[in-house]
Amino acid sequence: MTWLEKAAPLNRLDPDARSVLARLTPMQLPAGAVLFHPGEAVKGYAIVLSGRVDVSLTGASGREILLYSVVPGQSCIQSTMGLLGGSDYTAEAVTSTSTELVLLPRDKFLTLVDTSPGFRTIVFRAFADRMQLMMQLLEKVAFQRVECRLAERLVALANTTTGPISITQAELATQVGSAREVISRRLDAWARRGFVRTGRGTVEILDPAALDDIASDAV
Template identity: 25%
Template sequence: MAFLSPGEVRLLREAGHPRTWVRGEVLMREGETADSVVLLTGGLVKATVDSANGYTSLLALRGPGELLGELACIDGRPRGATVTAMRRSAGLVVAGEAFLRLLERDPALCLAVLRSVVGRLRDSDGLRADQGARTTGARVAGLLVKLAVQYGSAAPETLPGAVAVQVNQRELASATGASRESVVRCLRAMQRAGLVATGRGRTVVLDLAGLRRWAEEE
């Protein structure tokens, strides 16, 4: 797992139970009472927030080894986001009370969870800084590189070495703080450069090194 030792994973396995979710199934819903956490062991999920005007913002993608819902369990407040499976996913579901008892009893596990939370906060701070200092093209390219490296799946049917990212144009726009129209223009430019290909609900990275250079030079 990404931030847990084998012993810490064992503690969560003993306290929880395994579960699977099909694509499109909601694991957690914004506003609900937090009664459990999930340690994702397989698949890919997205965390989103709905605004009053109906706009849905993509907050993050999460993959194997990441905890879901721990903040709401710790502070007792309602869920801050909806978590939806983007493909068939699996995880360990641990009741909120059991999770809190584990944190109280095991300082190493508590520190590991704290480090995970701090890492996410740093990523969030970096994303906000990027939105003010980098062009839309650089932000979109940088996000695609990150998603391809962390959560991408091989797409040899498109091109040998290609990596598919299960994120659509609207989600790219909300994650980078750009308009959908700006993202579409950026993706078209990247397509002309042979860096990406777009499809229904996904973007395929054809040239990861070239896309990384694009992100740095834009």
């Protein structure tokens, strides 16, 4: 079985495109591996087969915000923009879990975009989907209160796990685009009201309905 069989849209491309892709070798990366830094030239198009890559931006003040995560079937907008427009990376990408991915070099990426309509459609559709998510993020950061973003994120994380959520306050701050001190104060206030229980690197949701109300800006 080749790695293409793990990537359904790519495995349905024309034979010539599949032949180019099949010659690439997947990489196994541990959690915490850095894929790129701001200012680096874009090396290629990352195709995530398993795991997750978090792409974040750090401002001059040192505050960090999670722009998006790349999981199987999704694209990295930073890489696509760099490959198509020639710009360098402006964000940092780090694997959040053990991750398997394939890196399609720049020259092969551009050749496939030029010669394979199917590949071109996959790339631009993924790019459009990611841009839509980025617009949603911009809207939330600009117009939604921090407590609403925090409640929404906690509810989303709770839906992917059982028991307490394993996450630090600094990580939560990055994911909702705020400062760790702000997140700490909000969690403390919610703990006093019985909405959550916090521990060292964990948050347990005790009143999901209350957080749902906050996330929807109903209270």
